[in-house]
Amino acid sequence: MRAVVVTSPGGPDVLRVQDVADPEPGVGEVLLDVVAAGVNRADLLQRAGHYPPPPGAPAWPGLEVSGVVAAMGPPAGPTVPGAGAPAPVPALRPGDRVAALLAGGGYAERVTVDVSLTLPVPPEGDVVDAAALPEALATVWSNLRAARLAPGETLLVQGGSGGVGSVAVQLAHALGHRVLATAGGPERCARVRALGADVVVDHRAQDVAQAVRDATDGRGVDVVLDVLGGPALRDNVRLLAEGGRLVVIGLQQGRRGELDLPSLMARRGSVIATTLRDRPGAQKAAIMADVREHVWPLVLDGRVRPVVHARMPLADAPRAHEALAAGEVLGKLLLLP
Known part of the structure; x- marks a missing residue:
């Protein structure tokens, strides 16, 4: 099959379409004929040599795909005594259409994935x-679960026009929260507002801290969902209300920053930081089971929808990485084999 491999750590030019061995589904896995693969900032880090795939994952990038079930691996055996109840998994058969979360390998014509990490796509x-x-x-x-975002609380999404941010705005709005978001430029702000944000701050033209204070009557927000990373740490803490939680999920602006401890302590706030890719399989299966139960119905009824900037051929992976790094993308870029 064809896949986009990283020939050596470096810039977008190191991405090459090459022939690689076809994957074989293991126990509890399905083989998918890939229809599309999402492009994420983690892929850029992997390409540059800063985010290696976890053990057992393919060497080429790609953390999510959609596709058609082509074959089934052997069924998983019974639960090991004392291991706890496994997360429920969908029943799949060849021909079913799914979206899937991967540890890597999505930039390809085929992938294997554990059934527990799939989401059913209806006809x-x-x-x-x-x-x-x-x-x-x-x-x-x-x-949002880690941050314990409760009914009536306010969420600020830093980077509301990105692949994760555009989903966060829609999901929090659908769940009934008041949503603030940042975006760069009038067009992006308008698009994020259309996704359900109550207040959108143009970080290129406005003082974000002042805009948040104005929007919350000086109180601040209960939760900040941040993709910016280290350099934004100090400012994000200052945006929190009393008891507020800052959740760091990305490093777009850098890996290191300064934390103003007196400011955090005065707010009785907390800082939470997480990753998804390198979690144990059982944890990811539990997250996806939760998504299937609580979030996927919002997708199926149209309250949360994919925001796709462009669909591009697999061979255009270098151009996709360049566009994402340059900040040109609103939502997600998709690669089509």
Whole structure:
């Protein structure tokens, strides 16, 4: 099969389409004929040599796909005594259409994935655009749960026009929360507002801290969902209300920052940081089971939808990485084999 491999750590030019061995589904896995693969910032880090795939994952990038079940691996055996109840999994058969969360390998014509990490795409659903959802839904849902976002609380999404941010805005709105978001430029702000944000701050033209204070009568927000990383740490803490929680899920602006401890302590706030890709399989299966139960119905009824910037051929992976790094993308880019 064809896959986009990283020939050596470096810039987008190191991505090459090459022939690689066809994958074989293992116990509890399905083989998918890939219809589309989502492009994520983690892929850029992997390409540059900063985010290696976990053991057992393919060497090429790709954390989410949509596709058609081509074959089934051997069924999983009984639960090991004392291991606890496994997360429920969907029953699949060849021909079914699914979206799937991967540890890697999505930039390819075929992938294998554990059944527990799939989401069913109904006949009337857009199987191509479904590739834009698994990673974002799992990331957003697991982190809103980690932040204990409660009814009546306010969420600020830093980077509301990105692949994760655009889903976070829609999901929090659908769940009834007041949503603030940041975006760059009038067009992006308008698009994020249309997704359900109550207040959108143009970080290129406005003082974000002042805008948040104005929007919350000086109180601040209960939860900040942040993709910016280290350099934004100090400012994000200052946006929190009393008892507020900052959840760091990305490092777009850098890996290191300064934490103003007196400011955090005065708010009785907390900082939470998570990753998704390197979690144990059982944890990811539990997250996806939660997504299937609580979030996927919102996708199926249209309240949360994929935001797709463009669909591109697999061979255009270098151009996709360049566009994402340059900040040109609103939502997700998809690669089509």
